[in-house]
Amino acid sequence: xxxxxxxxxxxxxxxxxxxxxxxxxxxxxxxxxxxxxxxxxxxxxxxxxxxxxxxxxxxxxxxxxxxxxxxxxxxxxxxxxxxxxxxxxxxxxxxxxxxxxxxxxxxxxxxxxxxxxxxxxxxxxxxxxxxxxxxxxxxxxxxxxxxxxxxxxxxxxxxxxxxxxxxxxxxxxxxxxxx
Numbered sequence: 001x002x003x004x005x006x007x008x009x010x011x012x013x014x015x016x017x018x019x020x021x022x023x024x025x026x027x028x029x030x031x032x033x034x035x036x037x038x039x040x041x042x043x044x045x046x047x048x049x050x051x052x053x054x055x056x057x058x059x060x061x062x063x064x065x066x067x068x069x070x071x072x073x074x075x076x077x078x079x080x081x082x083x084x085x086x087x088x089x090x091x092x093x094x095x096x097x098x099x100x101x102x103x104x105x106x107x108x109x110x111x112x113x114x115x116x117x118x119x120x121x122x123x124x125x126x127x128x129x130x131x132x133x134x135x136x137x138x139x140x141x142x143x144x145x146x147x148x149x150x151x152x153x154x155x156x157x158x159x160x161x162x163x164x165x166x167x168x169x170x171x172x173x174x175x176x177x178x179x
Contacts, residue, residue: 004041009033010096013149014128027099027106027173029128029149034058034094037087043080048098049108051075051169053132055092061085070094073167075108095130097171104173111170113162120159125172127152134166 002009004022010032015025022041031053040060052058052070059069063082070076078084080098099106104126111119113134121127129150136144139159144150152158154175160168 003032004043005039007038007041008035013130014151016126016151025098025100026103027097027126027128029130029171030096030098032094032096034086034088034092035090038085040084040086042083043098045101046080046098047077047101047106048080048096049075049077049106049171050097051095051108051110053093053095056088056090058092058094059087061087073110075110077106077108095169097128099173102176105176107172107174109170111166111168113166113168115162115164117166118159118161119168119170120157121152121170122172122174123157124154125174126154127156127158128169128171128173129160130169130171132167132169134168135163136160136166136168137163 001012010030013029015028052072057069059067061067062078062084097106097108113119131144131146131148133146
């Protein structure tokens with residue numbers, strides 16, 4: 001789907017509520033493709049976490065501040081209120097977690113799991129799991145492969161076990177009163 005500012009495209013992995021428009025979601029997880037320098041879409045009232053997945057380095061500038069060069073698989077948090085520009089020389093992809101500040105406080109972590117290792121979200125937070133590489137089996141029987149995304153409600157108690165090595169992005173969305 002096109003970016004909010006129309007200057008690029010993204011694959012929406014999950015959104016709450018389902019089917020919400022770009023100005024009506026509570027949170028959204030997506031993978032964007034960047035092909036040229038330019039501004040990011042504005043998301044006032046939202047907190048954002050971006051993780052570069054591949055491609056040449058991406059350098060972001062928020063609100064006229066000092067440039068920040070992203071490192072692959074290292075989450076970078078910033079305010080959706082800030083005017084953000086990006087410099088990239090070539091095609092890069094990034095994972096985006098965008099959350100309405102009055103709805104939840106997001107965190108995003110990267111996990112490299114060995115065969116048999118288990119990963120679970122925080123008990124009192126919505127969990128967004130995106131499998132970048134490998135295979136996993138959820139404790140409720142769902143099988144996940146590379147590129148799959150799973151969302152679990154707070155208190156679900158679901159865990160996922162790696163079937164071989166796995167590379168996972170794990171987002172937690174905690175209600176502001178619990179943050």
